[in-house]
Amino acid sequence: MADKVLTTMHEKDMQKVTVAQKITKVIVMFLLYAFLCTMALIIVFPFYWMIISSLKSTVEYRLPIPTLFPREILWGNYLEAFTAANLGRLFLNTVIVGLVSTILSLVITVLSAFAFARLEFKGKNALFAALLATMMIPGELFTITNYVTVTKFGWLDSYTVLIVPFLVSVFYIYLLRQNFLQIPNELYLAAKVDGTSDLKYLWKVMIPLSLPNLISITILKMMGAWNSYVWPRLVTSTDDYRLITNGLRDAFTDMSGQANIPVQMAAVTVVSIPLFLVFIFLRKYIMKGVSRSGIKG
């Protein structure tokens, strides 16, 4: 009833719209679009600049008035970037570390989330609360001791050191547990009556039902490997184990202004393109994880 009154009042109000109001509306809309388009241009410009710079020759890049589109497209910069920054090897390392840590991390997360969501055991709630509390502490605090620990373990310069310390994420366990809790317990009990084993139930029922979250975790984990910089730098000393982001900054540290920037931009583009592709095709999964946690990668 109340809704009805409101809409009729609304309609009456609309009929009273005068010409002056219409003009203001057009102007406001114009200003809104102008503002949004300007901001969008500012947002996109660095990406545009990165790509066109990566295709220029050094001579063209150094022109006093920069060209907005390369006169001559130089794909060779990409080849040079791969050798200069050793991108091939670093790419391989990143893929190995990303894949192995994602798979192991998924197994651990699924098992823990299952225990927290479905099984009854003493101290369950206390343990879960303690885990959540650790999320408040900044990661740097852990990094210091973990560096000491892995040095004592003799793990420096290995894939292990890049994978193992980050396998468990309390946030992922939390995310998946919430998901598992939404699956009716009756399904689990029914499966028990039928004599289905836990693992089979997990595999056949829970994992398919929480696939979107598992995909989110996979993407965030892979992006984490792709973007990690500090830890690999700290615990590895050669390109045999460094990850792709390390190659970027370490290979191009020349700040004299004479560096070959087009080649540098080619390397940067190579690192950025996979992220764009992931973004374009899997945006909804990323947003899902992101809007809940505010964490990046």
Next chain:
Amino acid sequence: MKNFLQKIKFDQWKAWIYLSPAIVLLLIFTVWPIFNTLRMAFWNGYGLFKELGGELQFEFGIKNFKWVVGYGGFLDCLKNTMLLTVLTVPLSTILALVIAVSLNAIKPFQRFLQTIFFLPYVTNSIAIGMVFEAMFNIVGFGTSNPSYGIINNILGVFGVDPINWINAGSGYWANIAVLVIYIVWNALPFKILILLGGLQSVNKQYYDAAKIDSTPRLRVFTKITVPLLSPMIAYVVITGFIGGFKEYSSIVGIFGDDMHAVGGESLNTMVGYIYKQLGENHEGDASAAALILFAIIFVVTMINMYVSKKKTHY
């Protein structure tokens, strides 16, 4: 009944087996660090190399904290961090709010523009930092015919003389300006995402009521939109402050590992300071600095929460 009890027992045992990989790893890499970092912070002059070299006894005290605060250059890092946070958080929040409200007011191209505004989120901050470096960089700096870079050229259209943003001899405030621009650019997507999500769940009836009263747009914005969005604004401000205090990789992206322009003032931050001490095997000092960072973040978050509780409507 006996069966039931057996099942419970079995469940217990099973649960711990499922949890065991997570618990073992958490004990080593999460729980132990909490204690050990505290311990190292209060072990005077603790360093891993010293310990591996056979020095096993460290005096207990607050020397690390004293050194960090007194001589370690930590205060400069604190100043840089504070400055960047205080400049970037309000700027990015207000800009994100205006963009989100504008996006919410349009129909055609809304989704397209939304996608564009989200683009910087999925980037590698080191990689795009290098792009910003290239845009502000003066190529051939110090030679007779330098190319002033795209930003200086764009500014030149408006009659601004070329500015030395990041090259040798550039000023502290020019460096800070570049960092602020980059950090705001980088921080916008997340904030727009959250604020737009909030706007889209606001009850339309408030706006209808305002329309009937023909309330001016600005008043609608300050009296309806902002109060209704206040929980989301509080959320992005708090996460913004936490992120700001942990600023690190954007500076490395633009200025490299040295974290300063050639011959320029240090732009190091608190997190950068911790990693620097760690890199030099001063684990005690690194731990002390990390605890100070934690305390600062904790206090600021508490203040933020207190203020937002008072100011948030709901």
